[in-house]
Amino acid sequence: MKFAITSKGDAKSNALMHKIRNYLTDFKLAYDDSEPDIVISVGGDGTLLYAFHRYSGRLDKTAFVGVHTGHLGFYADWTPDEIEKLVIAIARTPYQIIEYPLLEAIIRYQHDGKETRYLALNESTVKSVDGTLVMDVEIRGEHFERFRGDGLCVSTPSGSTAYNKALGGAILHPSIRALQLAEMASINNRVFRTVGSPLILPAHHTCMLKPVNRLDFLVTIDHLTILHKDVKSIQYRVASEKIRFARFRPFPFWKRVHDSFVSN
Ligand code: NAP
Numbered sequence: 001m002k003f004a005i006t007s008k009g010d011a012k013s014n015a016l017m018h019k020i021r022n023y024l025t026d027f028k029l030a031y032d033d034s035e036p037d038i039v040i041s042v043g044g045d046g047t048l049l050y051a052f053h054r055y056s057g058r059l060d061k062t063a064f065v066g067v068h069t070g071h072l073g074f075y076a077d078w079t080p081d082e083i084e085k086l087v088i089a090i091a092r093t094p095y096q097i098i099e100y101p102l103l104e105a106i107i108r109y110q111h112d113g114k115e116t117r118y119l120a121l122n123e124s125t126v127k128s129v130d131g132t133l134v135m136d137v138e139i140r141g142e143h144f145e146r147f148r149g150d151g152l153c154v155s156t157p158s159g160s161t162a163y164n165k166a167l168g169g170a171i172l173h174p175s176i177r178a179l180q181l182a183e184m185a186s187i188n189n190r191v192f193r194t195v196g197s198p199l200i201l202p203a204h205h206t207c208m209l210k211p212v213n214r215l216d217f218l219v220t221i222d223h224l225t226i227l228h229k230d231v232k233s234i235q236y237r238v239a240s241e242k243i244r245f246a247r248f249r250p251f252p253f254w255k256r257v258h259d260s261f262v263s264n
Helices: 011-026 045-054 056-061 080-091 253-262
Strands: 002-007 038-043 063-068 076-078 096-109 115-120 123-128 133-139 142-155 178-186 199-202 207-211 217-221 224-228 231-247
Touching (some): 011 038, 038 045, 045 063, 045 076, 056 231, 063 080, 096 123, 115 123, 123 133, 178 231
Parallel strands (some): 038 063, 063 231
Antiparallel strands (some): 096 115, 096 231, 123 217, 133 142, 133 207, 142 178, 217 224
């Protein structure tokens, strides 16, 4: 079996990365940066986002596992003092795989037939470059509302504990194949009206955003922010691809939510 390790880049994460690499090499596992069967991310949830995007071209062949060197993460739930246990478990393959849904974003442009497709593990957000974001929101091909406000956030179930949560969105269990649309400071008065609540769409429903006046937008895909010009539409749905996590012990999602946000 081939493995790769991504590190957050700080001294503690780098030292742990070298330790894990040496242990796994002692177990006769091969280090392979380009085609790993398992990717070990050392740092935090942000580090796992980087690892996901680095290997998003081979998701069906790669499993991820996260070690945190700071606070408990949703994707990074192993502690540095559990490393020996983790290494032995990895070396003793096969291991159990659990899959989480991903978000697909397709951006189409006004003047050519080109489109750009992205996969997000946490979420995609849309903001105006300057001024209020004005977007027509269509759900399943039907006009739903005209949104005016700071922005819109479309998240995956596992991303629901990140930006979405700060926007008052619900926390969704990652076994639910769905996407969540949350508002950022919508303008609501006698003239302008939006639903005001986060919406949860099933996997067979598409959410399409269509510009009303300005055509340039700042679109985020997890930690990446990209300026898109002359946008015709931004289409969101649950992706056909999934992220695969290597599971070596039970750590229920609701326990992670409790330990991260309630108390530990
Ligand atoms: P960052 O601004 O350095 O860190 C954002 C924080 O979000 C970190 O504490 C990170 O945890 C945490 N996080 C990432 N994924 C999470 C998840 N699925 N559940 C709970 N917490 C999560 O940015 P970054 O490290 O590059 O991460 C990008 C993410 O930041 C975006 O995907 C977005 O979700 C989030 N974000 C949140 C807000 C907000 O809450 N107002 C605003 C902008 C962006 P670690 O410390 O373990 O890495």
